Structures are given as C-alpha cells and as structure tokens.
Amino acid sequence: MFRYAVASGRAERDPTTDLAGALPSAKTQHRATLVEPKEVGELLRAIDAYTGTFVVRAAFKLAPLVFLRPGELAQAEWAEFELRVSGRL
Numbered sequence: 001m002f003r004y005a006v007a008s009g010r011a012e013r014d015p016t017t018d019l020a021g022a023l024p025s026a027k028t029q030h031r032a033t034l035v036e037p038k039e040v041g042e043l044l045r046a047i048d049a050y051t052g053t054f055v056v057r058a059a060f061k062l063a064p065l066v067f068l069r070p071g072e073l074a075q076a077e078w079a080e081f082e083l084r085v086s087g088r089l
Contacts, residue, residue: 005011034040047060063073 002011002014002016006014034043044064047064050057050060059070059073063070066073068076
C-alpha cells in the first residue's frame with residue numbers, strides 16, 4: 001500500500017521498511033499425514049467412537065468428507081454449504 005502511495009505521490013516514503021526484521025518470523029509446524037489405508041480406517045473408527053459434544057462430533061464427521069483444514073472448517077459459514085437433498089447418496 002505504501003509503495004503505491006509513494007508511486008502515486010500520496011506519500012514521500014515507505015515507513016514499513018523501517019520494520020524489516022523487527023518481528024520474529026512465524027515458525028512453520030508441519031503436521032503428520034495419514035497415507036496408509038489402515039491408518040485412515042483407524043481414524044474413521046475413532047471419529048465414530050468419539051462421544052464429545054454434538055458440534056465437535058459433527059465437525060469430526062464432516063472433515064474427512066470435505067478435506068478442509070480444521071481452521072477452515074471451524075470458520076465456515078452456512079452460506080458456504082449447499083444443503084440440497086438429491087435422490088442419490
């Protein structure tokens with residue numbers, strides 16, 4: 001934004017360059033992935049056996065069907081779901 005402001009004459013300089021290195025970089029944390037069919041089956045059975053709250057159970061059961069990251073699923077809005085019933089499952 002500041003580069004645009006400088007280029008268009010709305011600002012004399014970009015003050016954000018003074019912040020370079022002032023904040024630590026976020027640490028990347030890699031998560032394990034299930035690739036073996038046996039492990040996937042174990043996960044699905046564990047999800048079915050989960051006895052927590054309804055909302056969490058529903059999210060656990062929905063997650064493998066839509067392949068979303070947990071944060072994306074938690075932040076999803078109803079308008080993003082197409083809840084039509086068809087003759088086929």
